[in-house]
Amino acid sequence: MLKVINPGIEVIVEDWPGRLGYLGKGMAPSGALDNVALGLANLLVGNPHGEAGIEIAGGYFEAEFGADAVIGIAGSDMQPAVNGQPVPMWESIKVGKGDKIKFSHFGNYGFRTYLAVAGGIDVPVYLGSKSTCIFGSYGGYHGRKLQAGDVLDFGKPARGLEGLGGRKIKKEAIPEYAREWVLRAVPGPNTCPDYVTEEGMNYLFSSAFKIQHSSNRSAYRLQELKEGFFAREDGGVGGSHPSNIVDHAYAMRGALNICGNTPVLLIGDGPTLGGYMCVLSVINADLWKVGQGTPSRDYIRFELCTREEAVMARKDQRALFNEESLA
Known part of the structure; x- marks a missing residue:
């Protein structure tokens, strides 16, 4: 078990791929905003791929272990420490009952860190997922961010803890972090020439x-x-602004929604439909980069991608989450 001392800025339970199959009922998929970091953290501690971990956005999380455990930390370097001593990232670590873990703030690169525990986080599965939807107040730990005094239980590890400590992710398997995140994307469905000018795209x-x-x-x-940017004067029957359309479903996760003059990337807990155009979709393999983008600091750049390239990139990413990625 893990008792929360300082809940930090936004710390929640998330798994991957989240709560799929409910977009038609207005329920977003949620899930880890950086599925790569969560996946590699789970690999370190011997969990099945997609098991729930703790997503730490911004930092300042602090907690105490109520039992011996093996943990893995991946994502932005928030200078994690156990009992005041720095501990490595991208490596599994043994901790004991009574040990305290503490994170500083997000590092020079990235915005989210993931803490995986051997056995996973034992919270109820709701509609096929342990993920938290904080805007709907369901899933995860009581449907909300963690608070001081909360106690999270761990599941049963798939193997004994003795052989799990000291596992490391290979250097070449650790993703590259940046201040300008390049997101591969496929145009559409609302694009040129009907909605956006060629110059706009x-x-x-x-x-x-x-x-x-x-x-x-x-x-x-x-x-x-x-x-x-826009190829028309207004939205016609959809509304007065050229970004307006008659309501349709949004391609969650990864649609670039144009809300007025503001581009908005719809991600984990985003809306499932609405009345604004969507001009492109970020490919699944690059969604993790959005979760590591730091607000008010980082930049996003889009790179044209074909559907065939998107499928291959997703297959390549899935190949990361196996023992071959361990040193």
């Missing part, structure tokens, strides 16, 4: 967009578009 795929401070788990908001 070229602008999208040739510019870096700063992540705005108002970004969260539902959407990452980017800097406003320049003049000449």
Whole structure:
């Protein structure tokens, strides 16, 4: 078990791929915003791929272990320490009953860190997932962010703890972090020439967009578009602004929604439908980069991608989560 001392900025229980199959009922998939970091942390501690871990956004999380355990930490380097002593990232670590773990704030690169525990986090499975949807108040630990005094139970490890300590992720398997995140994307469904000018789409795929401070788990908001982006004067029957359309489903996760003049990347807890155009979709293999983008600091750049390339990139990413990624 793990008792929360300081809940930090936003610390929640998330798994992967989240709560699938309920978009038609208005329920977002949720799930880890950086599935790669969670996947590698789970690999370190011998958990099945996709098992629930603790997502730490921003930092300042502190907790005490109520039992011996093996943990893995992956993601942004928040200078984790156990009993005041620094501990490595991307490596499994043995901890004992009474040990205290503490994180500082997000590092020079990235914004989220994942803490995996051998056996996973023992919370109820709700509609096929342990993930928290904080905007709907369901899933995870009582449907909310962790608070001081909360106690999380661990599941039963798949193997004995003795052989799990000291496992390391190979250097070449650790993802590269940046301040400008390049996201491969497929255009559509609302694109040129009907909704956006050709110049507007070229602008999208040739510019870096700063992540705005108002970004969260539902959407990452980017800097406003320049003049000449839209191919029409208004939205017709959809509304007065050219970004308006008659309501349709959004391609969750990864749709770039245009809300007025603001591009908005819809991610884990985002809306499932609405009345704004969606001009491109970020490929599944690059969604993790969105979760590591730091609001008010980092930039996002889109790179044109074909569907065939997207499928291959997803297969390559899945190949990461096996024992061959261990040193």
